[in-house]
Amino acid sequence: MxxxxxxxxxxxxxxxxxxxxxxxRNLAGFLVMLAGLSDWLDGGMARRNNQVxxxxxxxxxxxxxxxxxxxLSFFLYMQEIELMPFVLxxxxxxxxxxxxxxxxxxxxxxxxxxxxxxxxxxxxxxLFALCFGFDFYNLLLWLSVALAYVxxxxxxxxxxxxxx
Numbered sequence: 001m002x003x004x005x006x007x008x009x010x011x012x013x014x015x016x017x018x019x020x021x022x023x024x025r026n027l028a029g030f031l032v033m034l035a036g037l038s039d040w041l042d043g044g045m046a047r048r049n050n051q052v053x054x055x056x057x058x059x060x061x062x063x064x065x066x067x068x069x070x071x072l073s074f075f076l077y078m079q080e081i082e083l084m085p086f087v088l089x090x091x092x093x094x095x096x097x098x099x100x101x102x103x104x105x106x107x108x109x110x111x112x113x114x115x116x117x118x119x120x121x122x123x124x125x126x127l128f129a130l131c132f133g134f135d136f137y138n139l140l141l142w143l144s145v146a147l148a149y150v151x152x153x154x155x156x157x158x159x160x161x162x163x164x
Contacts, residue, residue, distance in 0.1 A: 029131030036124030
């Protein structure tokens with residue numbers, strides 16, 4: 001069931017983008033909120049019901065990246081966010097995905113850290129604020145960038161500990 005919830009979040013990406021393109025930001029904001037809640041729910045359900053799977057550990061962060069970066073891409077295209085925070089988040093996501101791939105090669109599926117989860121939560125809050133036009137979205141976006149790089153450092157340290 002947790003993997004199905006993760007897949008639901010993946011399939012919310014296109015309807016969210018469609019609603020944004022059509023100017024229905026309130027409904028798009030609702031789908032962003034649903035996606036954010038599903039991110040919290042799938043992991044919690046997997047841990048609580050002892051259903052943590054290798055597939056889920058790998059799929060969850062990928063789906064988060066797809067959803068968040070796709071929706072941020074819309075706001076970048078509409079020139080509602082600046083290029084720099086978007087590129088910084090993109091570089092971070094690709095770098096952490098690379099580290100995770102390397103760790104899988106070593107037989108270790110690197111699960112999301114507390115900092116990574118906090119970063120994802122802040123990204124979903126940023127998307128929500130953008131959809132509803134809250135003025136503090138830029139602060140949340142830059143907070144997401146800061147948390148992204150702090151959590152990347154944490155993942156790098158974990159990966160380097162695997163090298164020993």
